[in-house]
Amino acid sequence: MNQILQDRPQPAATGRSKAPAAVEFRAVSKRYGPVKAVQDVSFSITRGTLVTLLGPSGCGKTSTLRLVAGLEHPSEGRILIDGQDVTHLSAAERDVSMVFQSYALFPHMTVMENVCYGLRASGIRRAEAEAMAAEKLATVGLAGFEKRLPSELSGGQQQRVAVARAIVLEPKVLLFDEPLSNLDAKLRRRVRADIRELQRKLDLTVVYVTHDQEEALAVSDRIIVMRSGVIVQDGTPRDLYERPSNRFIADFIGNANLLPVTIRRTDAVMAEVRVGSASLRLPHRDVADGPAELAVRPQCLSLRARPPGQGELPGRIRKAAYLGDHMEYEVVLDELGTELLVEDPAMAKPLQEGAAVAVALDPAGAVVVPA
Structure with a gap:
């Protein structure tokens, strides 16, 4: 990135118990009619880490991400964000931001207007919103692009605008849904490195969905591998690659x-x-x-x-x-x-x-x- 914000200040140590997990699933299931897309899934995600949900198409990873976002609600179980039960809260009440596969930029708005959109919708004055947006655009290497339309940007630049729009809201959890699938192989490698650098520098809690094993190995602190709606193995990239727990993991993670x-x-x-x-x-x-x-x-x-x-x-x-x-x-x-x-x-x-x-x-x- 061309310019990096300083790390967010960390709270002083106290004698109290450790902070709750940024995201916690407790025996969560999601049914669509007779089909169980997610089956009794439990996990917790520590603050400031990047955790990837990985698996083949139809494994339940995107449904799980949508459950975190509040775009879907569980049929059973509980979801907690920062210790607060958000199981029945709407997406707007959860303090999470999502970068979609299609980026979902407004084509008639400039880069600045796209990044400011969420801030303005929450009532922040234009001047303050633009100052905050300019700061985040500089963070993702897009200073000077404020007046361009999305159609005037490359795919990688559009993806960075979508990231800036998400992080300007300073969410508790940032969600990525197959963010690199629209990019060519060379650009995909560069942008995934940018995402990882940004996550570390800003100490972001990220839940990242992909079906690409190499991408997951490259960006993740932890990988949760799913198959048929259940968690098959949960561990560090090295754990999964060098110590697969079963035949499916050995065959799926790398050749x-x-x-x-x-x-x-x-x-x-x-x-x-x-x-x-x-x-x-x-x-x-x-x-x-x-x-x-x-x-x-x-x-x-x-x-x-x-x-x-x-x-x-x-x-x-x-x-x-x-x-x-x-x-x-x-x-x-x-x-x-x-x-x-x-x-x-x-x-x-x-x-x-x-x-x-x-x-x-x-x-x-x-x-x-x-x-």
């Missing part, structure tokens, strides 16, 4: 190869994991003895020409693609018939399609999950 394995515990922590004819010693993570699956990231596999050594699996390259900084191979394992995706650094003489290879697994990138 993962899933291999059928047999597990036999050797002590309270470690287990012998049989993958075809190979054997690995890995943490069993309380997965029961017997059939299980091994999630392995593509970059944690390596290839070389046969014959396979100890702990390696024989296979054959089905496809090979040059992607600039690395080669991407699809390899079919001889023993299991399983297809693997392997990412190897680009070599001067890459392996060719049809080549017989030995596949080695890096135990540091392999995680046992229930079958």
